[in-house]
Amino acid sequence: MATWKDLVAFIRTEYRVVEETRDEINIYVEFEDERSQLIWLSREVLDGREEWVQIASPFAMAGQVNLNAVLKEIGETTVVGGAAIMGEHVVLRHSLPLSNLDINEFVDPLALLAGTVDSLEETFSGGDAF
Template sequence: MASWDDLVRFVYEEYTVVAATEGEVRVLVEFEDERSQLVVLSREVLDRRHEWVQIASPCGLVANVDLVGLLEEIGSATVAGGAAIMGDHVVVRHSLPLENLDLNEFVDPMSLVAGTADQLEEQFAGGDAF
């Protein structure tokens, strides 16, 4: 992949896109246990010249999540991604440069972010709202 547009074309071919705007694509990832997870892909530009994709997936509302417990869990059990607060939500997110990005360098981290967010949502929010 070399650009945001290339990534978007790939995502439309391989995933269930539930919404899209300029610079953002929302994907629904469905798991075998009938749970699902929303993943937001956003185009980011570093230093006004380097395209990146940010992969973010909500795992709960800030007001309802034990942030210390969640951060400890991420610190001990997460390979890809870290936690952030975006608006009212706690998200698991990871970013990748698009230049020379190979498919497995996108697919695997996106799967890990979605799976981690879903697991954290179940563990810390007790449901499947996202």
């Protein structure tokens, strides 16, 4: 996989797309227990020349959770991703360079992030809103 266009073509065949723009594609990752997780995938250009994909997923509203507890939980249990506030949402996000990305280097972190964020959502939001 070498470009954003290539990645988007793959995503369209493998995931349920819910929204798409030129530099962003939003998907749902669905789990066997009928829960699902919204994932925001966006094209980022580093230093005006190198394409990256940012994988981000919301799990709580920033004003409705104890951010100290969230960060402590992520620090103790999370392998992929880091916490951020994007708009009003607390998200877990991870970024990958596209230039020499193998498909498993995208799929595996995506699955791990989705599962982790679904667990964080259940713990801190008490439901399946995202």
